[in-house]
Amino acid sequence: MADTAVWAALADPHRRAIMALLLERPRPVGEIVEECGLSQPSASKHLKVLREAGLVRVHQQAQRRVYALDPGPVSELDAWLEPYRRLWNAGLDALGSSLDETAGLQQPDPSKD
Numbered sequence: 213m214a215d216t217a218v219w220a221a222l223a224d225p226h227r228r229a230i231m232a233l234l235l236e237r238p239r240p241v242g243e244i245v246e247e248c249g250l251s252q253p254s255a256s257k258h259l260k261v262l263r264e265a266g267l268v269r270v271h272q273q274a275q276r277r278v279y280a281l282d283p284g285p286v287s288e289l290d291a292w293l294e295p296y297r298r299l300w301n302a303g304l305d306a307l308g309s310s311l312d313e314t315a316g317l318q319q320p321d322p323s324k325d
Contacts, residue, residue, distance in 0.1 A: 215265065215266070215288075217265040220261075220265070221264075222289075224261075226258050227262055229248050230244055230268075231262070231268075234268060234281045240276040240277065240278050240279075241256065241276070241277050242276070244259070259279055262279075266284065267281065268280060268282055
């Protein structure tokens with residue numbers, strides 16, 4: 213099961229926004245600040261939580277710190293969610309079948325035109 217720190221990190225909408233940005237490509241802190249509309253201290257705090265949860269990694273690039281997603285914890289989370297996704301998909305399939313049957317019952321009979 214996914215680590216509690218991962219769940220706690222992803223509970224915050226600002227951290228999810230940062231994750232979405234990093235999904236596109238690695239980014240320096242300044243760019244994350246600008247794109248998310250956060251202050252530098254706030255962005256740093258959120259990045260620290262994400263880093264400690266193992267969701268992002270950081271490397272120094274000259275004077276900049278560049279953050280990137282670490283796919284490991286995300287794949288663990290995905291594996292944990294898989295049974296729920298199957299349950300949800302089965303329910304949607306049943307709903308789709310029911311709607312198809314209902315639509316078939318309501319189709320006008322072309323021979324009565």
